[in-house]
Every structure is written in structure tokens, then in C-alpha cells.
Amino acid sequence: MFMDSIISDSNSIFKFLKQLDLDLFLSKPQFNHVNQFLNLMIQENYQGKISAVKHCHRTSFGRFLTDSPWDEEAISHQIQTYVLSCIYQRSYQTQQPIYVMVDDTTCVKTKPSSRATHPIQGCSWHFSHLHHQHVYGHQFVALMLQCEDLILPYQIIPYEKEKQSKIELVRRALMELPKPPYKGYVLADSWYTCEALLQTAKQVGFHYLGAIKTNRIILPKGYRPNGIQLKQFAKTLSLHDLDLVTVGSERYYTYLYKGRIRGGHVVQIILSCAKRLLWKKKLYVVL
Numbered sequence: 009m010f011m012d013s014i015i016s017d018s019n020s021i022f023k024f025l026k027q028l029d030l031d032l033f034l035s036k037p038q039f040n041h042v043n044q045f046l047n048l049m050i051q052e053n054y055q056g057k058i059s060a061v062k063h064c065h066r067t068s069f070g071r072f073l074t075d076s077p078w079d080e081e082a083i084s085h086q087i088q089t090y091v092l093s094c095i096y097q098r099s100y101q102t103q104q105p106i107y108v109m110v111d112d113t114t115c116v117k118t119k120p121s122s123r124a125t126h127p128i129q130g131c132s133w134h135f136s137h138l139h140h141q142h143v144y145g146h147q148f149v150a151l152m153l154q155c156e157d158l159i160l161p162y163q164i165i166p167y168e169k170e171k172q173s174k175i176e177l178v179r180r181a182l183m184e185l186p187k188p189p190y191k192g193y194v195l196a197d198s199w200y201t202c203e204a205l206l207q208t209a210k211q212v213g214f215h216y217l218g219a220i221k222t223n224r225i226i227l228p229k230g231y232r233p234n235g236i237q238l239k240q241f242a243k244t245l246s247l248h249d250l251d252l253v254t255v256g257s258e259r260y261y262t263y264l265y266k267g268r269i270r271g272g273h274v275v276q277i278i279l280s281c282a283k284r285l286l287w288k289k290k291l292y293v294v295l
Contacts, residue, residue, distance in 0.1 A: 021046050028090055033082050041072045084163075088184075091153060091160045096189060098155040105191035108214065109152040110178055110200055112167065114138075117145040130166060149177050175200065179208045187213035194218070203271050225270035226277065235270055242279055252283065259283040 022043050025031070031039050099106050114134050134147040147167040153160050165177050178200060192214040194205070201218045209216040222239035231241075242263075250261040265277040 019043070019047070021050075028086050030083060030086065033079050033086070035078075038072065038076055038078055041069065041076075045069075088162060091162050092186065094160060095153040095155050095158065096186065098158050099189045102156055103190050104156050105193060106188045106214075107154040108162075108182070108185065108192070108194045109154065110149070110194065110196040112147055112149045112174060112199075114143055115146045115148070116143045119144045130168060132169060134167075134169075149174050151178070151181050175202060175204055179204055182208045182212055182214070185212050185214070191215070203273075206271075206273055220277070226265060227268045227270065228265065229267075238277070238279070241265075245279075261286055 025039065025043055025046075030042070034042065095106055098104075114136050116136070116139075117128055117131055128146075130146055131144060132147070133142045133144055135141070136143045149163075149165045149167050151162045151164075153162045163181050165181070167174055167177065178196075182194065182205070194209045194214050194216045196205070196216075196218040198219040198221045201216070201220045206216050220238070222242075223237050225235040226238060226241060227233075227235045228241065245263055247261075250263050253260050253262055260280045260282055262278055262280040265279070266274075268274055269277075
């Protein structure tokens with residue numbers, strides 16, 4: 009318990025935790041621990057170390073994080089319900105679409121010694137697009153919800169490759185979403201663009217908007233039934249096939265493909281490239 013820390017009703021984080029009714033799922037010492045830790049995390053000089061907690065013995069706080077009995081799923085459900093309420097209410101009020109943004113990140117840890125008897129729980133080797141190599145650490149799959157200028161974290165899920173894939177994690181999270189009041193879009197990179205998530209997004213009332221790899225097979229007229237890879241199809245286009253559009257201060261050549269991809273889905277694919285780089289680099293692809 010934080011003996012030297014007095015939590016007042018004027019504390020904004022305290023009031024927010026109360027609003028979520030988290031005190032129904034946590035004992036008073038647990039609630040105080042959570043409140044103090046959240047206050048610590050938003051400080052500018054916080055570096056993610058438990059040793060930065062000044063008002064509690066490190067061992068006591070570590071024991072709270074690892075051994076203290078509290079219903080993690082119930083608390084996560086409370087937070088997710090609150091986020092859904094905020095985002096969907098904003099959509100009802102503004103009649104604007106809801107965006108579900110999907111991505112993952114890796115918290116890199118020090119490689120464990122070969123003699124280590126107790127390596128960090130949940131750590132594994134993951135490929136990092138940021139480092140362009142495999143790194144050791146915890147990986148998390150995150151879903152953010154947005155409506156207009158309101159952006160809130162919905163789920164941050166630890167990824168353990170031995171248990172289930174990232175695709176399955178995201179598919180289950182999407183299945184829990186209510187149908188959007190107006191329009192809804194799932195936004196993701198090429199790692200997540202697959203048959204399962206296209207189907208799931210459609211099932212829950214969302215459109216899917218994401219990057220796809222250039223080796224994806226499309227089925228335009230003249231290339232059926234076997235189809236052609238996007239990167240090969242792009243080479244068949246001439247300047248007369250492209251449209252020139254302006255986004256901010258940049259100009260892009262674009263081509264819109266409407267048709268089927270392998271798997272049977274009818275989609276719209278935009279191939280685009282900055283005007284200054286045309287024919288010099290690969291076309292970017294968005295689904």
C-alpha cells in the first residue's frame with residue numbers, strides 16, 4: 009500500500025478509475041496501487057521501471073503485479089465497454105464512421121543468458137519491421153477505435169505464438185464489436201489482410217481497408233482463370249491508364265482495380281505511386 013500517497017477526489021485518474029467502477033473488482037490497496045502506477049506512467053521522465061515507484065517498496069509492488077489476485081478479464085471488459093460507449097455515442101451524434109485500427113508492436117528485452125534458469129515470462133523471438141530482424145521480447149497486438157478526432161485504445165493483447173496466431177487474436181476481437189451505427193472500417197497493414205479477416209469484418213458490418221502484398225493474385229479480364237500477380241499487372245499499365253491526384257503537397261498517379269481476387273472476394277484495389285517516383289519504385293498497394 010502507498011503509505012505516503014494520499015489520493016484525493018480531485019485526482020483525475022482516481023476519478024476516472026472510479027467512473028469505471030474498478031473499485032468493485034479491486035481491493036482498496038490494489039486500487040491505490042493501480043492509481044499510483046498510472047500517475048507515475050504519465051510523467052515525462054518515466055522509463056518503464058518499477059524502481060521509479062517512490063512511495064512503495066519495490067518488492068511489495070512487484071508482488072502486486074505478479075501475485076495479487078484480481079479479475080483481469082472483468083476489468084478489461086469494463087474498460088472495453090467504456091471505450092465502445094464513447095466511440096459509438098460519438099458516431100451516433102456525428103453520423104461519422106468508426107475506424108478500427110489494427111497493428112502490433114514489440115517491447116524489446118535483453119537476450120536471456122543461456123544459463124538463465126528463469127527467463128522473462130511470455131518473451132519470445134519476433135520479427136520486428138522496425139529493426140528489420142528478429143528481436144527478443146514481448147509482442148502485443150493492439151486495436152484502436154476512432155470516430156472523428158476521438159481515438160481510444162480498445163484492446164492490447166499479448167501475443168504468444170504457441171497459443172494462437174495474430175490473425176485469430178484479431179478475428180476474435182472483431183467478433184465482439186457491435187455493428188457500427190453508420191459506416192465502419194477496419195484499417196490494417198498487409199500482414200493482416202487475409203481471407204479470415206475480410207470475412208469477419210464483413211460479418212460484423214465493417215468494410216476492410218488495408219495494404220496488400222504485391223504478390224497477391226487478381227483476376228482481371230484477360231487473365232482468368234489463373235489470374236496475375238499485382239506487381240506483374242502493374243507492369244502492363246501505361247500512363248494513359250493512370251489518374252493523377254493531389255494529396256496535400258504531393259501528387260500521385262493512381263489506378264483503381266475493381267474485381268475479384270483469388271479467394272472469390274470482389275474488392276477495390278488502388279495502386280499508387282508519387283509522380284516524382286513513377287516507374288522508379290514499386291507501386292504501393294491499398295485494398
